[in-house]
Amino acid sequence: MYALKFISGKYQGGEFPLLSDREIVIGRASDLDMVLVEDMVSRKHAKIATHAEQLVIQDLGSTNGTFVNGEKIKKARLKEGDRVLIGTSILKVVVGRPEHSDEAAATAAKKQLETIDKAKPGGDGAKNTSMSGSLEEVPVPDLLQLFSTSKRTGILHIRSTLGYGKIHLRNGAVFYASIDEDHDLGPMKALCRIVGWEDGQFEFGRTEEEASFVLELEDSTEALLMEALRQLDEFRRIADKLPDPSSALAMQRPMDAPLSALKPAELDVLQLVWNHGSAQLVFDRSPSTDFETANALISLIDNEYVTIR
Numbered sequence: 001m002y003a004l005k006f007i008s009g010k011y012q013g014g015e016f017p018l019l020s021d022r023e024i025v026i027g028r029a030s031d032l033d034m035v036l037v038e039d040m041v042s043r044k045h046a047k048i049a050t051h052a053e054q055l056v057i058q059d060l061g062s063t064n065g066t067f068v069n070g071e072k073i074k075k076a077r078l079k080e081g082d083r084v085l086i087g088t089s090i091l092k093v094v095v096g097r098p099e100h101s102d103e104a105a106a107t108a109a110k111k112q113l114e115t116i117d118k119a120k121p122g123g124d125g126a127k128n129t130s131m132s133g134s135l136e137e138v139p140v141p142d143l144l145q146l147f148s149t150s151k152r153t154g155i156l157h158i159r160s161t162l163g164y165g166k167i168h169l170r171n172g173a174v175f176y177a178s179i180d181e182d183h184d185l186g187p188m189k190a191l192c193r194i195v196g197w198e199d200g201q202f203e204f205g206r207t208e209e210e211a212s213f214v215l216e217l218e219d220s221t222e223a224l225l226m227e228a229l230r231q232l233d234e235f236r237r238i239a240d241k242l243p244d245p246s247s248a249l250a251m252q253r254p255m256d257a258p259l260s261a262l263k264p265a266e267l268d269v270l271q272l273v274w275n276h277g278s279a280q281l282v283f284d285r286s287p288s289t290d291f292e293t294a295n296a297l298i299s300l301i302d303n304e305y306v307t308i309r
Contacts, residue, residue: 008133009089070145130205160200
């Protein structure tokens, strides 16, 4: 027995049981099995059929589409752990609880969703276009894949212990990113870091006026995401060799190693150490990727050009 757990959107925290040999219809119409009151959900949006322990979801010609694990579908099999995007709600297929195995449980779940909807600001929620949740439930790469496939426009706000990140999307394409409003960091470097954040809360919503920036990312969201994951993987392989971001750095005195032996990238990082004296600022102000900067800094420390205070 399975259930759909709302892990993002206005109904976050709700759970709807999927009864054996039963079909449920999802949509905005009040007479359906699962009622999601928002303007991005069609009157009859999708249906899920349960038969012989198999789950099958089918889109019913909805305006904004039904998505499974980031892919737009017409009909697809579901399994435990799959994520379904309908409107602004992300639902996760989970193992249902034994006490939720009859029609009374389904009726109670429908009423629970109605209660959640009425408790939200704005009453019926018809104009609600925002969605929120935790990164532990939906990682940043999965969010970007979902928004890309569903061609969303808006800003993804992420509040983590590592900072406050913003990712701007236009018709599903990521075109800018920033951390703590530091625009000197550069959008690609900011995006690469945010993709690696594993804890915190996210909120995505439309904006009344579309932002524009002098330097915008032009590659597809898929290409940007692949590059960000590649850089993140490379950086994590050497991260344990790096000083703590809060560490103070200084040039070695006296410096016995010759400057002429340094590569251009290492000279650039050495200059950043001289100018800023902080590991975090060296990474933030370096024009190179975090991985390239890390390699240069590790080399400078190992060869006694730079010391950690």
